[in-house]
Amino acid sequence: MRILALVVLLLVAVTPVAHAAEVVPLPADKQGFGTARGGSPVWFTLGHQGLSEIFHPDLSTPATRETRLLVDGKPGAARTEPADDRSLTFRQRLRGDGWHAVLTYVTDPQRAAVLADVEFWSQRPRKLSIDHVPMKGTSAVESTLPTEPVRHARGTFAVGFGDGVARAALGRGFDAVAREYARGWHAYLDGLKRPRSADRRLYDMSVMVLAATEDKTHPGASIASPSFPWAFGFDRRLAPELGPYALVWPRDLYHVSTAMIAAGDRAFAVRALDFMLREQQQPDGHLPQNTRVDGTPVWLKVQLDQTAAPLLLAWHLDRRDKSTVDFLRRSADFLLGYPNAPFSEQERWENQDGYSPATIASAVAGLVCFADLLQRNGENADRYLAAADEWQRRVEGWTATTTGPYTPKPYYLRVTKDGKPDQGTKYNLGDNNPADIDQRAVVDPSFLELVRLGVKRADDPVVRNTVAVVDAQLKEQGYWHRFTQDGYGETADGRPWNINWPTPTRTYGRLWPLLSGERGEYELLAGDRASAAQRLRDVAATANSGLMLPEQVWNGRGTTSATPLAWTHAQYVRLAWSLDRGEPVERPAVVVKRYGTS
Structure with a gap:
């Protein structure tokens, strides 16, 4: 398997919408919600097939509708779970016809970018791509996933807001970003109390x-x-x-x-x-x-x-x-x-x-x-x-x-x-x-x-x-x-x-x-x-x-x-x-x- 470095899958620029959104948001039953503790002004939500609305530059502004991993042009069905009980790090397990994938999501505390770590398995070679639908402002997606059909792949994609932001976040590496992201939430919870009565x-x-x-x-x-x-x-x-x-x-x-x-x-x-x-x-x-x-x-x-x-x-x-x-x-x-x-x-x-x-x-x-x-x-x-x-x-x-x-x-x-x-x-x-x-x-x-x-x-x-x-x-x-x-x-x-x-x-x-x-x-x-x-x-x-x-x-x-x-x-x-x-x-x-x- 050959991984192509930093392959730009998509760069979308749209005119900010002043009155009505031209893109209809996904259903409201979000399966996850995350952002860095402090730091960058970007928040992600998770739907039933991948990332749903990402908010930027503030929480009243949905900048994107969805960003999904597609396999031979089709999405999978996702089950969401916390990947870390003490941070807003989430994992989705996607399944499709003869394939499955695991995606883990964080945001970069240093810049306005959402990162997804991807591991993919299939019974036969499949072509991977990223489907990205913007709503307001300008967003870009960059990826290290292969562009050729594969049975197994490991890589990362980033959704960034601003010139070069997605590339810079991807350049740090998912593991480094995820560790910094988790540390912020761990430190926050360490400073609080927990009641005996709660789960x-x-x-x-x-x-x-x-x-x-x-x-x-x-x-x-x-x-x-x-x-x-x-x-x-x-x-x-x-x-x-x-x-x-x-x-x-x-x-x-x-x-x-x-x-x-x-x-x-x-x-x-x-x-x-x-x-x-x-x-x-x-x-x-x-x-x-x-x-x-x-x-x-x-x-x-x-x-x-x-x-x-x-x-x-x-x-x-x-x-x-x-x-x-x-x-x-x-x-x-x-x-x-x-x-x-x-x-x-x-x-x-x-x-x-x-x-x-x-x-x-x-x-x-x-x-x-x-x-x-x-x-x-x-x-x-x-x-x-x-x-x-x-x-x-x-x-x-x-x-x-x-x-x-x-x-x-x-x-x-x-x-x-x-x-x-x-x-x-x-x-x-x-x-x-x-x-x-x-x-x-x-x-x-x-x-x-x-x-x-x-x-x-x-x-x-x-x-x-x-x-x-x-x-x-x-x-x-x-x-x-x-x-x-x-x-x-x-x-x-x-x-x-x-x-x-x-x-x-x-x-x-x-x-x-x-x-x-x-x-x-x-x-x-x-x-x-x-x-x-x-x-x-x-x-x-x-x-x-x-x-x-x-x-x-x-x-x-x-x-x-x-x-x-x-x-x-x-x-x-x-x-x-x-x-x-x-x-x-x-x-x-x-x-x-x-x-x-x-």
């Missing part, structure tokens, strides 16, 4: 995935997922810029940050808070629905829980310096001045306005936490506490029904449109639901924010009633749906979710593992540690072979929803630490003390 491999993977979601050019900007599920990948009317998961959501960023605080990476949370306040916060004090990693707003609706997020995170970090407090005051004042607050233009699932128990919980806890920071600085916080106390007293009157169709009563609703939970006000759930529904018939596990954030006790009668109602209405296969008749998911026959159908088509939201993590935090407060521990195992059971945790599952497996979802990994990390402590690590003690909810 070691999945826990370490989860922490690394969370760290990898932070952009390297814009510190603190952590995206929701490096994926583009369903119509967000192919419908340019819905998502002109390929989104919204490769964006920064203050809600998700808060959950990831509290997980990282628990894991011992406090610096991550400090950067995240600074990004929220200095890049995302708008002049009036609110935080937009989501932004690019540079802070540019994309979706513009107001979610009061996201405006409350920096108030909560600042309390956990004890950030009381004047500059931070000035930023926080803008957000707190926005909460107080928002029309009909705590009515919100959107609740945390982003497609309904109204009075939401989860949103109200975030707003109450955020105001109490901010007031505590002010008081410890010697400032008066009475008006923030007065609003928080009023909203805490009135949350049942706004959102708990005594006349709904389920028992036991009263129970919390997902939202009320009018703050009158005993009235049969109807609204459309969206996401392809064909008819309006009585607000009293729609429940949501998110009400547990009231307990986790210290606004209500775990044994509060309305809380306990709602737990029973939610289990009866939303629990299936051991997991929970987001809310009654959720339509955010595939069609019944497995086609991708969309809202722009030529004819009306039903879609069905599946089960969200992160809700199992939230239930586990509640069960700890309810004194049921055994059930909480089972929730941690339930979340772990949804990991794919690459140890990526999904947004949604069905029949025990992840769907083609966003994977990895940072929020799910964060929930796994946070519940593991909560089990070790015996109570939720994120529950703000100052809120618990004020409302006597211990």
Whole structure:
């Protein structure tokens, strides 16, 4: 066998796309996700046939669609696994008709390049090539694989961004690059703690995935997922810029940050808070629905829980310096001045306005936490506490029904449109639901924010009633749906979710593992540690072979929803630490003390 040195297989230059991507991304159920710890601004994902989207120069920009090994012009089917449990090094085993190959992936910490080590075996001579599909910017592929048909081959290919980058990375040699890449992640994990309650491999993977979601050019900007599920990948009317998961959501960023605080990476949370306040916060004090990693707003609706997020995170970090407090005051004042607050233009699932128990919980806890920071600085916080106390007293009157169709009563609703939970006000759930529904018939596990954030006790009668109602209405296969008749998911026959159908088509939201993590935090407060521990195992059971945790599952497996979802990994990390402590690590003690909810 003759190996040809540094054979350039492909060099592609494309004009950056300003509006809509001309290339449709691959399915969102990524099997792996990697980048160097620090260093070069390039991230790879793995699909079912090889490399899927590579991001460069930031995590809001997919630069390529796929890069695959082809054998006689055809790809193989890949199974992905971690090649090193303590770094984001992944291995794929590809199989085709009479051949198989093993590919191992890393990025070069010194430059914007992804490298793949390849070993190939076949029953007869086969021709190898690399299929590379760019999306934005300029990329190049260089390879040491043979160009003549072979039965066995060993070589490396590199995808680089910038003149000569792929060649320089390849020139270092895969082994040298892989060692440096692994050392970076090993050193990172060595500086952190690990809980007794978690599966070691999945826990370490989860922490690394969370760290990898932070952009390297814009510190603190952590995206929701490096994926583009369903119509967000192919419908340019819905998502002109390929989104919204490769964006920064203050809600998700808060959950990831509290997980990282628990894991011992406090610096991550400090950067995240600074990004929220200095890049995302708008002049009036609110935080937009989501932004690019540079802070540019994309979706513009107001979610009061996201405006409350920096108030909560600042309390956990004890950030009381004047500059931070000035930023926080803008957000707190926005909460107080928002029309009909705590009515919100959107609740945390982003497609309904109204009075939401989860949103109200975030707003109450955020105001109490901010007031505590002010008081410890010697400032008066009475008006923030007065609003928080009023909203805490009135949350049942706004959102708990005594006349709904389920028992036991009263129970919390997902939202009320009018703050009158005993009235049969109807609204459309969206996401392809064909008819309006009585607000009293729609429940949501998110009400547990009231307990986790210290606004209500775990044994509060309305809380306990709602737990029973939610289990009866939303629990299936051991997991929970987001809310009654959720339509955010595939069609019944497995086609991708969309809202722009030529004819009306039903879609069905599946089960969200992160809700199992939230239930586990509640069960700890309810004194049921055994059930909480089972929730941690339930979340772990949804990991794919690459140890990526999904947004949604069905029949025990992840769907083609966003994977990895940072929020799910964060929930796994946070519940593991909560089990070790015996109570939720994120529950703000100052809120618990004020409302006597211990």
